[in-house]
Amino acid sequence: MTQTTEKLADRTRGTDAGPEVRESAAAPAKKRDAFFDNVKYLAIVLVAIGHAWEPLRDGSRLVSALYIVVYSFHMPAFIIISGYFSRSFDFGPGRVRRLLTGIAVPYIVFEVTYSLFRRWAADDPSMQITLLDPWYLTWFLLALFVWRMTVPIWRQVRWPLPLALVIAALATTSPDIGDDLDLQRVLQFLPFFVLGLVMKPEHFQLVRRKEVRILAVPVFVCAVGFAYWAVVRMNMAWFFHRNSAQEMGAPWWVGVLMSFALFGCSLVLTACFFAWVPGRRTWFTALGAGTLCGYLLHGFLAQSAGIWGWYGKGVPDGPAGAVLVTVLAAAAVTLLCTAPVRRVFRFALEPEMAWAFRKRD
Template identity: 80%
Template sequence: MTQVTEQSLRPTSGTKTAEAKAAAPPAKKRDAFFDNAKYLAIVLVAMGHAWEPLRDSSRAVSALYIFIYTFHMPAFIIISGYFSRSFDFRPDRVRRLITGVAVPYIVFEVAYSLFHRWAADDPSMPISLLDPWYLTWFLLALFVWRITAPIWRLVRWPVPLALAIAALGAVSPDIGDDLDLQRVLQFLPFFVLGLRLKPEHFALVRRKEVRILAVPVFAATAVFAYWAVTRMNMAWFFHRDSAQELGAPWWSGILMTLALFGCSLVLTACFFAWVPGRSLWFTALGAGTLCGYLLHGFLTQSADTWGWYGADWLHQPSGAVFVTLLAGVVVTLLCTSPVQRLFRFALEPDMTWAFKKDPAARRGRS
């Protein structure tokens, strides 16, 4: 009979490893719906920027511009809020906020400023971390919104409160350009709404009947945008100015805040209704949308600075179609894995050297 000793009863290191792997929770799988939504939203963002030089020569392009500006950034911001629901000031989450949002903001704010100095031959262009230039406002806004996430989980009526703050921002011309606070405040309700949403809310808007209803809603909005393009100040859709700065009475800022929030919410729901929920060829690109967002700005700025839209044919319908397709292809390429890896040093820097080791993690390993 084989002798059973205390040593033989102890699991081997290989057994321990196997048991640890079995006990460990499975890696969290990415949701194809949200990756698809982020990719499609960033394509619309790139197309909108590509249309800017064509707006004066085409009423149809201007109408499409208004149409997508009503919901593409709100959709992106709602998703950002949704994935910020668990944010607190736990050390690992603060580190991710710094390395994934704050550091990219600093890097690209400096890069855009230096690029403009070189491309536009404008040495007077200041480098200021307090005045976001072009696309970097979103990173700064996301940083501010995310650090306030715990507050919105505490208050009783977070979305109405955020709307009130947005309305106050829209009637406060003295806010100025520092930190791009107008956009931070006026887009805040979408982020707070994302914080409050649950998976079942997204399932609700993805039902077949909502998808069908979205078609006439989109069509009616496009027709209204074509009518409104010559009658309305498009700057309202950028959310970067107060009512007074747009030459409107102060009270219109409150009304437009509520009206645009409602319109954006309806169109964003329609957009989500048509986002595929299964994995497709572009699903993996959803993980690289921040890369595509920040990098395509250099191309749109180059096009403006170096006069790439000078050819007459680009201002014809066929030219608008070409520009639209080109913008979609370019931003798609910028979201791919090779480009992400190339710019990981700026977008996802490894900064373990900059942080103290987490005492709780050290105790867990001991």
């Protein structure tokens, strides 16, 4: 699979949740950290489960509550890890090439493919192919591209995280931002990426202590209980971070308060999630290298289920149906993260594209 020392160094260091930056050809290969691969795999499983639960929310208050809890931390966890592995990004030739081949090209390929799939599967000729308005899952690739381009700026700022929080809060007060480039999500999720940039290995060790793992149990129980109470009283769109406060029928100042409150809640639950992730190698550790593949491909299954009405064909009502859907979603995304699937789709997710770049001196 690995053909050069440069590629090996790159892949052993990076994260597919946020495609990694490339080290120099002379850099020695670094051993992958099992903890981060475990985080990526478990987070992508939660992403797939969350999408599988979406059609079940109207029929179950408990599913809706669990959905809220999962959505409050699964993408923040991905984004924090992506920021952490973007710390060394600069505009060196190797890193720029990896930015283009590992993020920009997959974004273009899957944005076009998703749009064509929607037009065909849903018989929706109004579905336009545009690279300026990401549809469904591709928003994350576009956001990651923008965030990574700003890394050198955050390195020069004295208080990067507070500044990012202010930017996110201001975005919630700005309905005129519009849908181009999905800027609301880019800006509202920005603090998590910046947090990853400023984190150090010892910060992850801090949340993985035994006492934190124990404390995480009542925290999650309380979170589920609060979500169960709030599900009929609160607009769940806040957790998607894609609209301004005014677009959700709230005054602008509520957006500021919610921005800080949701960041705090997401950070606590993400820390609890990190505390539970094993640091040793497990049967699923190797799957952490294929999370980008699982992330992008499982979207076709999720969309197909909604378009073709799979939930009304053989899925039992009540808790049994929710459990069945959960297991199937976890199994499907696990399969999509495996090495054989990655090899099949490497042309779109990890293209070499040597022909497109100048030769290095």
